[in-house]
Amino acid sequence: MGYDIQELKQELIVVTSSLRKPPARASIAEFLAEAIFAGRYQPGDFVPRELDLCERFAINRSAVRSDLRQLVDAGIIERISGHGSKVREYAEWHILDPQVTEWMARYAAPNPEIQREILAFRLDVEPYVAMTAARRANARDLVAIEEAFEGLGQNLRNASCPEERRLHSECDVAFHVAIFKATHNIVWAQLSHILRPSIQLLVTMSNDNASDPEDSLERHRQVMESIRMRRPQEAFLAAQAVLEGTADALGLEPGASSLGRSFYLP
Missing domain, CATH: 1.20.120.530 (GntR ligand-binding domain-like)
Known part of the structure; x- marks a missing residue:
């Protein structure tokens, strides 16, 4: 049985590439941004707790916190010790932040x-x-x-x-x-x-x-x-x-x- 050397090399490249790139994890920031901009969470509402998000998306707590930090930095949510994360009033959002305007364009239609x-x-x-x-x-x-x-x-x-x-x-x-x-x-x-x-x-x-x-x-x-x-x-x-x-x-x-x-x- 003969082997095509070029084909074997190409398969090796594909396999090696897949080993180098772990599958992308779910983005909690994107998930919550879509829900907030679509109005499913209104200003004053609390978003799901860290532990609930960890279980739902099967990721560790530090990853959840990192994603929540994106929303905090954008002025969209605030962390309240002992209570969780609450959606802030629209006037507090950093509406001219490029990340916020991108989320707005993608998710705010409804x-x-x-x-x-x-x-x-x-x-x-x-x-x-x-x-x-x-x-x-x-x-x-x-x-x-x-x-x-x-x-x-x-x-x-x-x-x-x-x-x-x-x-x-x-x-x-x-x-x-x-x-x-x-x-x-x-x-x-x-x-x-x-x-x-x-x-x-x-x-x-x-x-x-x-x-x-x-x-x-x-x-x-x-x-x-x-x-x-x-x-x-x-x-x-x-x-x-x-x-x-x-x-x-x-x-x-x-x-x-x-x-x-x-x-x-x-």
């Missing part, structure tokens, strides 16, 4: 309270960002905004499958990020990267639920044109209209948090 908080923040911030972009955007910025808008329109008209709807939402996010960058303020530009997961969350859900996508596209076009024509006040109001459309699609009240409702526009 939680309207978190959606409402993100929407309120965007209503306070993005109209001012659009207004600043209308004053500072250069030719390259305008090209980036227009390219994102064109992709938004193209994928809206062709959105007949999940992949095309995903591309539509990605272009929508790119549109908003391009406006942040057009402010030519390094803090706003960096903030756009931090906020991207939370923007993605609302954009994807609102696009899926929008009753009239063409109206949404027109609102985005008005933001783009206001920036292109150097009309800061119009850009401010157009950005508000986009987010009010988002609120409507999500079935959320925009609320009175938007500063621009009672703020004089220079």
Whole structure:
């Protein structure tokens, strides 16, 4: 019986590789983050005890504590000696921490309270960002905004499958990020990267639920044109209209948090 030396070498590599890499253990941090962001554990609720988690996931107590520390460091839970770990109020969460925004984008879709908080923040911030972009955007910025808008329109008209709807939402996010960058303020530009997961969350859900996508596209076009024509006040109001459309699609009240409702526009 003959042996293929190359095949034997390849099998040896596979076996050796499998010996070097122990199977990944379950992540308690991911498990609890999903449950908390989805609203199954509300602020004030206690999450399962360390011993219960050890038994459920068949891992040792130090591993459980290490994972819980991730949630503590993110401001999401607090450890109370003798009682366990309790979910903190939303205001205590480190909402701009990259790990928190990643969890938010992946797990927060079913939680309207978190959606409402993100929407309120965007209503306070993005109209001012659009207004600043209308004053500072250069030719390259305008090209980036227009390219994102064109992709938004193209994928809206062709959105007949999940992949095309995903591309539509990605272009929508790119549109908003391009406006942040057009402010030519390094803090706003960096903030756009931090906020991207939370923007993605609302954009994807609102696009899926929008009753009239063409109206949404027109609102985005008005933001783009206001920036292109150097009309800061119009850009401010157009950005508000986009987010009010988002609120409507999500079935959320925009609320009175938007500063621009009672703020004089220079």
